[in-house]
Amino acid sequence: MSALSHSLYVDSYREPATNEPAWLSRLRRQALARFEASGFPSPRDEEWRYTHVAPIERKLFTAATGSADTDAAEALIESCRIADAWSLVFVDGMFVPELSERHGLPAGVTLESLASLLALSEADGNAAWLESGLERETESDRHGFLDFNTAFFTDGAVLRLEEGVALEKPVQLFFVSTRNDGRATLRNLIRIGRNAEARVVETHVGPPETGYLGTVVNQIEVADNGGLNHYKLQLDGGRAYHFGGSYARVARDGRFGHHLLSLGGLLVRNEVHARLGHAAQTEMNGVFLSENRQHVDNHIRVDHDEPHGSSRVSYRGILEDRSRGVFQGRIVVHADAQKTDAEMNNRNLLLSDDAEIDTKPQLEIHADDVKCAHGVTIGQLDPDSVFYLESRGIDAATAREMLTFAFAAEIVERFGPLRERLRGLLLARFPNAQ
Amino acid sequence: MNTLLRIENLHARVDGKAILKGIDLTVKPGEVHAIMGPNGSGKSTLSNVLAGRSGYEVTEGTVTYRGQNLLDQPPEQRAREGVFLAFQYPVEIPGVSNIYLLKAAYNAIRRHRGLNEVDALDFLKLVKEKTRMVDLDEQFLYRGVNEGFSGGEKKRNEILQMAILEPTLCILDETDSGLDIDALKVVANGVNALRSPERAFILVTHYQRLLDYIKPDHVHVLAHGRIVRSGDASLAHELERKGYGWIEAAAAGA
Incomplete structure (x- = not known):
């Protein structure tokens, strides 16, 4: 096998067999061209300095064909199911409606697989916002995994709340991997309308001895005074590779909570980025645990674009054995974002002499009337x-x-x-x- | 009469510096011993050596507790055998609730004695009763251990733990320091309520005031790492009148 599998991925690219809209094919080809030129991110890139993805490049993960192995998936799902929640289940990148639970969703809520929405006719009314949603590139954060994801995503979850809808039960999204050397590539769109409110529990799980690559990208929009609590449970098996990115735009008075439990995987990158409008708030809380030879990278970026916003970032890492953790966080307070209140904190426990943490919290402040603080600790019990x-x-x-x-x-x-x-x-x- | 604790010729050092230089002390069940002395005399070192804190190196002497070599035992073993240290500076442990620590400790001790773990409801009843005794609000049970507690609340929490774990040898390391009179009474009441023919106390204190509320059987004065004087409760009053200067002078001249 070539030392660089990314060209093999490029060669393997086929136009999706489904009747995907032309605009999406165009997006995919553009992303593929960028991916062909740049490949997966390199440690020469400052944002990837502490995480070498060469182990991923040395393997070729293949997409599933045929139907999903739902028997193997069910036990994994039950191990981490949240009681009394709606759910969408994806196994090896494919939507499994029979394991999903959507009974009793109130009016004004769309909870559907992305592929099935895309396959519907233009007349359905979703095409326009799906196009704008997917087209919105995560401009400041573009890198190989995002391009890879755009080129190859097979499906994903769509959650859309119309204005004023408050979901009483959480929505759990399961991303289950069961195949050795398999890949699951998914794109989720979450749109919270004005004054609407939801809790979403993104759950990644797989068998302990199976090596697979999961790349899951969330594009999140929170409209004026809307609220989203987004939980990410990264419970992959110990041989898994995981790239997960969440990119949120939070409009005026909106609230975006991101709560991470990152416990599994061999090589893991958790990205969460948020752009905040006027008086928008974000709270990001993360716990990452690593053992053996795990590598867990947490990459956070908050952009305060407008005044009166607030951000609270609190991450804690627990590192054992020969594992390695990364915390790279940056809060940018742009020139117009006066009266911003921002705090970033990362504390780490090193439980072994061989464990390592690279932590780099950064504040970049272009406004002059703000309250910002950051701190780091690394220690033992x-x-x-x-x-x-x-x-x-x-x-x-x-x-x-x-x-x-x-x-x-x-x-x-x-x-x-x-x-x-x-x-x-x-x-x-x-x-x-x- | 049997002996609960026998300390013989105990020498100990901390960071290479000799602190205890030959302590002899015998404690019988039911007794209350007060150990007094100026700052730096070795009072807290003695408490920590008995409880088994690492970094306190015994260089000579023996400590026998209930006929066993105490110094051989790890700290948790000593605790399970009934040795309890009320800390001079109780640590704050955010994230571990008071009630959980109490239950874990209580059950660890019960298992050691071959008893079943306690029923949760029975335990809660016991804890609530003892919590009232030390005049702490029940909400403290659900907070992190000592987290954000005032100085007095921390000391009362130590007494609460002692009252629930029902140790055989209670060592109070300057539990009275820094307490206002109300908190001091709570601590004293806690000790007095636990006094029994089987249980003994070592009260390590800098101030005589505690002994107005807990009448000791024996008072010892520690200076420069040795017990330089022992007597009954009247010795404490003598110290109160004359201060520690004359003892120290006598010890230095000895």
Whole structure:
């Protein structure tokens, strides 16, 4: 196999067999041309400095053909299903309606697979916004994975809330991978209307011993005074490669919460970028855990375009064994964004001498009347705290596990309405902590 | 009469510096011993050596607790055997709730004694009752251990833990320092309520005031890493009148 699989991907490109609209074929070809020229991101790119994706380049992941293996997927789904939620299930990049749950969705809500919406006629009324939604490139963030995703996405979830619709139950999106050397390439569109509100739980899961590549890109729009709490549960198996990016635009008075639990995968990149309008708010809370030889990269960017916005970014990393973590975060306060209130914080626990964290929080401020702060800590468990627990009869190993869990759980406490359920998922990794 | 704790010729150092230079102390069940002394005399070092904190290196001597070598045991083993240290500076542990720590500790001790883990409801009832005894609001149970507690609340929380874990040997390391009179009474009431023929206390204190509320059987004065004087409760009053200067002078001249 060639050392650079990206040319093989380019060679394998075929026009989708479905009757995709011409505008989409054009977008795909443009993205493919950029991907052919640049390939996957290189560590020479400052935004990718700490993450080498060469292991991905040395493999060729193939898209599934035929129908999805839903038996294998079901157990994986049940291991992380949120009770009382609507759901869309994608297995190996393909939509599986029979595992999805959409009964009782209120009026004004579209929850559908992207491919099936695209296959509908232009007269359906969705074409225009789908085109504008997909065409909106994530201009400041363009790189090989996004182009790859645009060229090759097979499907994805579409969630659209009309003005004033507040979804009472969360929507869980499952992205399940089951095939060794398989790829799942998905594009999700989420549009929250004016005064509308939703919770979306994006869930990535796969078997522990299976190597696959998942690339999932979310394009998110929150209209005036709308609210989205977006949860990402990255629970991939230990041999998985994952690129996930969420790109949100938040209009006036809108609220965008992003809550990440990144627990799995061999090589993982979690990107979340938000552009904030007038008095828009974002809160980004992340917990990443890595062990063995895992590599987990968290890339965050917040752009304050207009006045009175606020952003709170709090990420915590727990790194064991020979694993490596990255936190690269940047908040940009543009010249018009007076009265911005921005805070970015990354704290890390290194539980092994061989673990590594590269952390780089940055503030870039072009306005003069703002309140901004950032901070980083890297440390070990506090020996005084360990001793305190030991002195109460708790053995050293359990004491350390309790303290490590507590470190992560403090972030999960900020996860809003789903925190109890997600605390349980985290706790599964610390069986002696509670 | 049997002995609960016997300390013989105990020498210890911290960061290579000798702090304890030959402590001898015998504690019998049911007794209350007060250990007083000026700052830097080694009071807290003695507490920490007994509880097993790392970094405190015993260079000579023995400590026998219930007939066993205490110094061989890891800290959690000592705790399960009934040794309890009320910390001078209780640490804050955000993210671990008070109630959870209490339950984990309580069950660890029960398992060690071959008992079943406690039923959650029974335990909650016990904890609520003890919480009232130390005059803490129930909401403290659900907060992180000592997180954002005032100095007095932290000390009362130590007494709460002691009351629930029902240790055999209670070591209070300057629990009274920095307390206002109300909190001091709560601490004293907690200790007095736990006094029993089987249980012993070592009260490490800098101030005589605590002993107005807890009457000790023995008072020892620690200076320069040795017990330089032992007596009954009246020794504490003598110290209150004369200060520590005369003891230190006598110890230095010895």
